[in-house]
Amino acid sequence: MFRSGQFVASHIESVTDEQVQPNGVDLTLGDVLEQVEPGRVGVDGKSVGDREPVDVAGDVFDLDPGGYILQYAETISIPDDHVGFLYPRSTLMRNSCMLNTAVWDAGYEGKGEGLLQVHHPIRLERGARVAQLVLAEAAHADVYDGTYQGERTDE
């Protein structure tokens, strides 16, 4: 069963009323980065290639077509017995852009990231709502203990 937006909001810091939706919570744009060095996904481990901030005028990102790392502004805690899924705000999609996402594990805490695909130039503003996180009840044996635990929680 998917939980209500109010329930999701109780696991995200910090959230305004405007961000709480019937079935989830809108996440806002923190930063946009561009990968500049190769990463690696191997059988014996992985690494994330270096990234650099993209040009920003004040809080405004004018993005040309390409792939970008989008960092969310909120700290997300996926509670026990749940799994998180994230979807783009449909206005992004309607503007020829897409957010690619992965699974948000029970026990994960941090400010996560997504892959923003820009297929047509778009202007994004820091603090704008760009995505929606939903939580579903889920069985699990262990909780998340990977390398991204606690990411950017000190920001």
Ligand SMILES: O=c1ccn([C@H]2C[C@H](O)[C@@H](COP(=O)(O)OP(=O)(O)OP(=O)(O)O)O2)c(=O)[nH]1
């Ligand atoms: O779109 C997403 C999806 C998930 N996460 C967070 C929550 C998730 O729990 C964590 C780790 O994801 P995953 O388990 O897929 O990472 P991995 O590549 O398997 O690395 P590790 O084994 O170190 O966790 O990243 C994001 O930031 N963005």
